Amino acid sequence: MRDLLPGDMQQFRYIEDTFRRCCLKWGYREVRTPVLEYLHLFTATGTLTPGRLGKVYSFLDWDGWSGERVVLKPDGTIPLARLYLDNLSPQGEARLFYVTEIFAFEQTGKENRERWQCGVEFLGGAPPMADVEILLLAREILNSLGIGDVQLRLSHAGLAKALVRELGLSPREEAKMLGRILDGDRQAWEEAKSSCPEGNRLLAFLVDFKGKSGGFRKKVEGLSARASAEVKSSLGDFLDVVGLLDSLNCDYHIDLTALQGFEYYTGICLQLSSRGEKIAGGGRYDELLSLMGGESVPASGFALYVDSVMKMLSPRGDERSETGVLLRGDRAVPGTVKACFSLAQSLRSPGRIVELDFTPGEATGDCRWVISVSGSRFVVLDRRWGKKREAGSEAEVAGILGSAE
């Protein structure tokens, strides 16, 4: 766990505000789900892998005599899917976004156990257009944040699952291998490749391929002639999305092994990184809502990893050092106190930060302006330029500040 100090919070709010602004412009609406949810929401096959469930903070609630456990939310999408099923499903399509913390145990103690996410979910959005939409929205948010050198990696959970299914493993071995793949274990891919039946060159090609579509389409079309219908359907879906991205001149890399995420993913998966740091990820999850007891609803989404994005940003400029005012009364007597509060009120009305100080000694803090108040007399110091001027009224003070800024 870590504290967010004033400088961190400035960055946090900058990310959140930029994220919100972009989402609202694209027609998404903000929602919030509770920090505590029931454990059973996350335990069904197809939601979280046992590996992830093993890191969940779960405990008995005050009414836990019933044996029902609650958890500190380990994921943003599943609670949002519950929110949709409970409240919004009759309306069909829903474009939603949220800012939330999620919790996962981290054994080394070096990483945060509480992480923040800015998430976007497009419920009812069918492929490939909805996938392209959330992908472009993710890019626009990162552009608006001023994060450069962004790499987009694409993989496909449905294709990965179909390929593993073709290996002919026992259900338990298959589940284990998929679990490893979803936990980001690239070695599992190598093992799948070496155990694939003779002649299955498609799997080997897909595991090794890293890059832009180019000859990708032609090659996989050639290799998939004898593939299962499931593999062909997933490949077709994958190619539809990359085809649209090509037409939009969107840069991307295909990397099936970059798949890392949740068991509920069924289609295209995206991973965005910058300078080696993963900053966002997401994918399509068409079966999640039906797994949770609702109708089958196509859906896709992504989350921006706020803690990682914060590392990418340079420190924000502080408003205080630009326009902030420290008002210093020489004595806490009625006349001076009244003058201070009155001046503070008038200076704050345009949105300026004004602090009051009645302590003796040197002025501290990082406000640009220091105004000393004695009775109804004001001395205005511009710390940036070291200039000092006297003023006899609030209007005169406002004029000095306005002309210098």
Next chain:
Amino acid sequence: MKKRSGSLKIALPKGRLLPPTADLLEEAKLGLDGYDEETRHYRLSSTVLPYLSAKIFQEKDIAVQVAVGNYDLGICGLDWVEELLARYKASGVVKVATLSYGEGSVYAAASRQTGRTGPLADKPNRPSTGSGRTRETLLPFVVSLSNHERRCKPDASPLARGDSLRLVSEYPNLAEAFALNMRLKRFRIFPVWGDAEVYPPEDAEIAVLWAKDEKGLEKQALFPLVKLLPVNAVVIANQESLENKELEGVLNRLAPGRRSEEHFLSFEELGGKIPAAPLPPRRAEGKVRLALPDGHQLPPTAEFLKHAGLSLSRYCPESLDYRPSADLDWLAVKVIRPQDMPLQVANGNFDLAITGRDWLFDHLYRFPSSPVAELLDLGFGRVKIVAAVSQEMPASTIEEVKRLLSSRKLAVLRVASEYVNIGDRYLCDRHISPYKLIPTWGASEAFLPEDADLLIDNMQTGKTMAEHNLKIIDELGDSTACLISNREGVESPDKITKIDLFINMLRRGL
């Protein structure tokens, strides 16, 4: 890096591992004399190695004591080590040697009668209960239940909780690992102090429990679904002690040429035919379900019930039947631990139970909205709940203990108690800070003064306290046996009438 020599402390088990561990220590010539079943002394000093001392604990406590660094070494079953690690993966405990005794396994087991009663009975895909039923039929059934429940509304009301699988275990963390790995969608885990085998099929679908082998389970009318963990006695070490202290001398004596077999939770599904089981008695609706205590509480309870006019067959320590029959045909009786009764009554598994008020309060402090309430004070089994410290501690009241904390003479108050929730409430109410509560499984008085500063425990005569050089600094209250019930659970007028009859009968025994 040169390892430090110095004092070494080893935690030794009470209970079933005591005799073979005593043999091991004798062979090892560690000079820890007096470690036998008769001992009333929990502390031993080596007559051979002056730097070595030992303390005797309940087996369940040993892994925790070694993990937190109170002991450098410990001997206990692997099951308790894995129970700790299943939840607290970063615990500082290392398995250093597997011993050749204490064999068995932890199984997830179901009653051979499962499918006849309880929530499973109404599920689709229910396996047939004929003589040809195999173990495989139940396990896919359990898994298929999870699939079935995908279609349940996630916000199901508490009533829908009846759909959950109920798992009962002394190993709640292993039970949870089992449930998660089997991908059970909805499950409820009920930790119990013991007697997990008694719960299926009426009061739990699955018990996660230790057994010597599958035959051992069969004797208890259970069959294994999954083998979670092969178990042996193991020597464990505190991680830091292993790195910084010279343990080799003792380890070489305890386990020369030691091997440490890594057993992991395996979730090995078990195959094979289940022999035909006689049809189980149904949990007849309309019967009043009564839980009676085992252990120390058994003799006075049996005596009281006899005096009240209730005749029970085989409810005595000499020939205990965990399902004794009563001469009232509308009364279904089961024997479980008194500690577990409030939770079981809260969940509707029992309509009535005879337990101690101490356990009722411990439950209510943890779950204030629980529907369990006391119906009748039965008056026997009176004990005092007290706070005690070592005679050596310069404090005679809890206020003086508080002053030791505020003056930093005591950095943190370590409190040992079986009554975790009573202890927590007591310390909060008295604004004691900081404190650490150490849950214990019995023999709590042995924790003072080395491993705890304060004890919250029950006391009958004060003799045990005196024997362990402890002094009482506060009395939290009295506890006697009482009849408890679920005030929301009984709706049938017929059942209410029968419960009233039963209460009146007990009143005659007062």
